[in-house]
Amino acid sequence: MRGPHNLLRLIRTGATLERTGAMKVVMDAFDTPPLVRMAARGLVWPFQWMGYRGDPKVPPVPRALTALGPAYIKFGQVLSTRPDVVGNDLATELRVLQDKLPPFDLAVAKQSFEDELGVSVSSVFSEFSEPVAAASIAQVHRARLAETGEEVAVKVLRPGIEKAFRKDVDAFYFAADCIEFLSPASRRLRPRDVIEHFDGVVTGELDLRLESASASEFAANTGDDAGFQVPSVQWEYSSRRVMTLGWAEGDPLGDNDALDAAGHDRHALGNRVLELFLSHALRDGYFHADMHQGNLKVAPNGDIIAYDFGIMGHIDEYTRRVYAEILFGFIQRDYQRVAEVHFEAGYVPANRDVDEFARALRAVGEPIFGMDATRISMGRLLNYLFEVTERFGMETRTELILLQRTMVVVEGVARSLDPEVNIWDVAKPVVASYIQQSIGPRALGRDLLKTARVLVRFGPRLPGLVEEVLIRQATPEVAVKPRRWSSAVIGGVVGAVLGGGAVLAILSLS
CATH class of the missing domain: 1.20.5 (Single alpha-helices involved in coiled-coils or other helix-helix interfaces)
Known part of the structure; x- marks a missing residue:
């Protein structure tokens, strides 16, 4: 039975927060009401002895999360990008969780490489450094290939992770x-x-073969993006627990002093981070879903370099269109259209009032658009939108969780570079461009063409399928193996054939 173990784990979580002093810091950051503070600490206090002490040299919250384990560390990484939520001091403290955790021994990393790839480190690399970065799941070593002299980054999973x-x-x-x-x-x-x-x-994230494939696909998608780089994968020296990439030389995106000293324009960098994320999510449907400062650098020429591709997000084309219409509706302050999109997508139950929902959305959007640039926040919008959709019975959309979470993280990164970044000004041209290309007559034509191509593949079978359905509906007693077809399906097939045929005819004439 795992129940008792899990209950013990949760009790130990609260006890660790209290014992390290993190409980008070977190409650102060979120301005927790006095009654809630008393109740929470009263419940945890008797079990305080069960909590982990952690490293006393580390500030309370990073100490507690590090002691509790990798999943908690991931949570802390997200909070480190949101000074507007947790405050500047706590956000700065939490950044040590991104790539400055205690490393494991160099000899263990080398042994892991040799066990995975079946070759000695000395035969592959002329240099292999001590860890240069250590995060919750893996650590990175700087190395040089003996054969070519190329500098690479070798990522190795933590033992027992x-x-x-x-x-x-x-x-x-x-x-x-x-x-x-x-x-x-x-x-x-x-x-x-x-x-x-x-x-x-x-x-x-725990299978680096998948991360290597993600890096390769992401590089192919973004190869023409100006001001953006993705290191190339060294497939020969990558496996389940080891990944080797080209070395990314640059200043950490979270080090504002270093960026200023190098002469980089932090306002432009903040804008570009937002533009890149929105372009990748909407244009490609495939985006880096862990874009905190620890996974981004700025090259000497000003390019943003992304690495650590363990968490990538994917959204299908239909969901991209819905998300873009919702964003663009807010940007245009067209709350009626935003409400209609929610209903059309089935996000809000059909028995609710669309006009009432639109008025509720206006109450969400208008106060935000009345703020100055330093206070306009996508994170705030998502929080308010969540409250409204809860009242109207909208269920959590699991396919959007990673997209929404990453949007909040990316906004936090941009704000850390320059608090004056206006997310709506940056988002508007990106979203408008996507809508122009993906929603409208041209998009309809492409959709019908895709449908026609599918029907061409199934063309020889269509007459038999339609005849089978018609016979079964006319004579239900005939023993025909059911295929779950209906008159609506037949209508859809006929409509698709006609529509697809029309598109093909138009294209052939053009």
Whole structure:
């Protein structure tokens, strides 16, 4: 039975926060009401002895999260990009969680490389450094290929990380089940689905072959993006627990002093981070979903370099169109259209009033657009939007969780570079360009053409399929193997054939 172990884990979480002093820091950061403070600390205090002490030289919150394990560290990494949420001091403290965690021994890393690839480190590399960065799941070494002299980054998973992470996630599942049981209203938010999504995403980080494939695909998608670089994968020296990439030389995006000393324009960099994320998400449907400062550098020529591709986001074309229309509706302050998109996509139950929903969205958007540039926040919009959709019965959309979370992180990165970055001014041309290309007559033509191509492949089978359905509907007693077809399907097939044929005819004439 895992239940007792998970309950113990959650109790130890609270006890660790209290014992390290992190509980008070977090409550101060979120301005927690006095009654809630007393209740929370009162529940945890008797179990304080069960908490981890952590390294006393480390500030309380990073100390607690580091002691608790990799999943908690991931959470701290997200908060480190949101000084507007947790305050500048705490955000700065949490940045040590991005790439400055205690490393494991160099000899262990070399042995892991040799065990995985079956070759000695000395035969592949003329140089192999001590760890240059250590994060929650892996650490990175700077090395030089003996054959070519090229500098590379070698990423090696932490020993036993799979087991440690599984322990954290099991406790999260247990907490989600408890929440759903104790609070039926919370089931609308589907907490277990949220944890399953998080589980799947980070489990992918634990297989570096998948990360290598992600880096390769991302590089192919973004090869023509101005001011952006992705290091190339060295497939020959990559495997499940080891990944080798070209070395990325540059200043950390989180080091404003270094960026200023190098003469980089931080306002332009902040704008570009936002533009790149929105372009990748909308144009490609494939985006870097862990874009905190620890995974970004600025090259001497001013290019932004991305690395660490363990968490990548994917959204299908339909969802991209819905998301773009919602964003563009807010940018245009067309709340009626934003409301209609929610209903058309099935995000809000059809039995609710679309006009009332539009008025509620106006109450969300107008106060934000009345703010100056330093206070306009996508994170604030998402929080308010969540409150409104909760009232209208909208369920949590697991396919959008990673997109929304990354949007919040990227905004935090941009604000850390320059608080004057105006997210709406940056987003408007990117979203408008996507809508122009993906929604409208041209997009309809492309959709119909795709449909026609599918029908061409199935063309020889269509008459038989339609005849089978017609016979079964006319004579239900005929023993025909059911295929779950209906008159609506037949109508859809006929409509698609006619529409696709029309598109092909137009294209042939053009």
